[in-house]
Each structure stands twice: as structure tokens, then as C-alpha cells.
Amino acid sequence: MDQGLRGGGSVAVFEGLCRRLGEAGVPLWRGFAGVQTLHPRWGGYSLTWQREENRVVPERRARGAQYDRDLQASPFALAHMARQTGFAAQNLVDISARYGNQIAASIPFALDIARRQGRVMQGTKVLFLGTSAGVSFGGMALEA
Secondary structure (H helix, E strand, O other): OHHHHOOOOHHHHHHHHHHHHHHOOOOOOEEEEEEEOOOOOEEEEEEEEEOOOOEEEEEEEEOOHHHHHHOOOOHHHHHHHHHHHOOOHHHOOOOHHHHOOOHHHHHHHHHHHHHHOOOOOOOOEEEEEEEEOOOEEEEEEEEO
16 A cells, blocks of 8 residues: 555556465465556556466556457356355346346346346345456445
8 A cells, every 4th residue: 555655556566465465374366456448449457466477467458359258247256156155046136148247337236126026125135246357256235
């Protein structure tokens, strides 16, 4: 954090983060950070760190078919999360096959779908878990 606030470059900051996580005992094999842009030619920039190489590889991603495919939600990530958490398929809302990747809107979009299907009523306790590239995830719990 201090390095970034002092104006350190993104590669050095990310490399330092991955190194410190490893030193702290976090079993990190791969680290990924990416950002999409509004640039007409470049769709995004990414940084990837792999433990075997112990270095960060920056990449500028050109817009086009390959970039669009890389951004698609992974059906394997949802299946993996279901196996790891023990949730039954009927308790999941999978929007990727029918609606595609909704990126940051995935969780509220899935809630809307579940409400329209009558699966979530007022007072229902809901756990949201979202997966992302690199097998990262985020979540929250609330009462609808």
C-alpha cells in the first residue's frame, strides 16, 4: 500500500503484494489483477503473477473476439463453487448460459431473476457468491 501511495508502478506494487502474501503463508500459486478500459483499441490491462516464475507479466489486451471470449463467465467456476460449498443445483441461480456474463451486475441480476421465478420472497435469507476469472470470488448475505 505504501509503495503504491509513493507512486510505485503497478507491476512493482502487485509483485510486492504477491510476494508478501507468500511470505505470510498464503498458499498463492497465481495472482491476477486486471482492469477494463474505454480505450478504442485496448480493451484492458492485466498483471499476472505465477509462483513458479516469481515475476509479474503485464499484458495490454487488444479489443476483439479473443478478448471477448476471455471475459466470458466460466461455467466451471460455478460448478466448482457448488462442489466446494455443498449447495444443491436447485439452490443456485446460474445466469451465464442464458444471459452471458453480466460482470459487476451478476449478483443483482441473479437476484432479480430469482425473484421473478418466485424463488426469493420477502424475508428470504439469501447468500450471494460470485465467481470470477482466476477462481476468485466475492459474496454477501442479506434478508430479501
